[in-house]
Amino acid sequence: KAGVTQTPRYLIKTRGQQVTLSCSPISGHRSVSWYQQTPGQGLQFLFEYFSETQRNKGNFPGRFSGRQFSNSRSEMNVSTLELGDSALYLCASSLSGGKIRNTEAFFGQGTRLTVV
């Protein structure tokens, strides 16, 4: 069973540019969440999608957006990049609904974004 796949693994962008990151969840998982990880702030929740709908959003500016496709694949977009957006962006997929145990999140290897 294939795991969560994130592409690309590494990105270098300049300030002001925009970037799109992609995440393919585990087959059968309909929930995809995104997290930002930085040395200073740790792991912070960005948003979660289920069946192409954003169910929850973390406390991030509107420059951060995402979407989910009918095959559950998800993309996140960051516009007008700032130096502080440099981070490891992790995607996690989960089964959804029912017991909390079933919402265990499986993570991809992340996309390391560097903004220069």
Place this chain on the structure above:
Amino acid sequence: AQKITQTQPGMFVQEKEAVTLDCTYDTSDQSYGLFWYKQPSSGEMIFLIYQGSYDEQNATEGRYSLNFQKARKSANLVISASQLGDSAMYFCAMRERRSNDYKLSFGAGTTVTVRA
């Protein structure tokens, strides 16, 4: 308020010895799940073990066990017979039923270094 607290930024452990990683949590929800993840230098978050708030027994998964003390709101991870490959960052996380948003709240993490 911090939902997950990990007070040990870093720990050293001798190979083949056991190590305990502390985790305390804060929630008023009766139904919640606690997760431990391992993050090696490659960046991927690897699920280790899960403990449900209603589980009467402490969870175990191979060399990993969770010392769950509900009244004290602690969920410490015990790694037995440490191996060099256990060197990584370890995160405690919680998902609350009440919020029903499938968001994981993470602690700051503990870096474990296993010495030969």
